[in-house]
Amino acid sequence: MNLNNEIQVATDKFLAEKLPQLVEEKVSKMVNDVLDDVFRSYSDTAKAIKSKIEEKLDVNLQEFDLVDYNHLVSKAINDNLMQLVNVQPIMDLCQDAIGFVKQKTIKLSDIVEMFKDAAMEDSSDSNGEITVIVEVDEKHGWTEVWLDLDANTKQHNCGIKFIISDSRKKIFSFKSSSYLSNLGNVSPSKMTQLSSIEHKVFRLYSAQVEVVVDELKYDNNWYRDEY
Known part of the structure; x- marks a missing residue:
């Protein structure tokens, strides 16, 4: 067998069969790279x-x-x-x-005030309380928040729970019970108020608005100005 001959035959076959495909792939990649650069967000x-x-x-x-x-x-x-x-x-x-969510940052105290306003809308009393529980988990680097329109509600019965990342300062977990565990004691008005506040907090979560934990203990009392 003539080795030089075999090498030449193999080379000719490769150039005839594979070279066009390789050239096409390289050109295609080059064009894609150019288009990627052109359409990059900063271009x-x-x-x-x-x-x-x-x-x-x-x-x-x-x-x-x-x-x-x-x-x-x-x-x-x-x-x-x-x-x-x-x-x-x-x-x-x-x-x-x-x-x-046009605002890019909100304080946790402002969210608490939103709950107070919702509780006030649901009640005809001159004053009342909501449930606010804030716990910092230093091990995992996050802050857990439980909120409810009623006072003295247990954590597992709270209407809303969300977790804020200490480093990113954004909500990364959102849960809503909608009072399902205690549905018999809920008025249609309270369900409406809870639904509204749930949606607002969820919007903060979905839009990844920065939430500043400005306090760890919050006044949970609300009062009507007209009284």
Whole structure:
């Protein structure tokens, strides 16, 4: 056997069969790399495209989190809808849900005050209490929070529990009981208030708003100003 001959035959066969494929793959990768660079978020081209999309949608995409796709859909039908019905009452009802997470930071004390306001709305009394339990877990690096519209509620019966990362200062776990373990003692009004406050806290979670744990002990009393 002539070794040189065999090497030449094998080389010719490889060049004929494999070289075009290899060249195509390399060129394809090179083009993909170029496109990746062009469309990277910090490139001028990507920014220009994003700006054009925002201009057509008449909306700043940065203001939307993972549950705001409904708002994008609503904007698409808004013009036709406005011609058919008066949507102002609907918009008023949804204002808290849509605009609530425009803020990028909130203090835990502000969330506690939201619960007090919700409890006050549910009650005709001049004053009352909610349940606020805050525990710092230094071992795991997080802060656990339990909140309920009623006073002296056990942790496992609280309407809402969420966990804030000490390093990221954002909610990474959210649980809501909706009083299911004690449904017989819940009025429709209380369920409505709880549902509203649950949605607000969930929005803080879904939008990854920074939550500052400004205190560990909170005053759980609420009072009506008019009394």
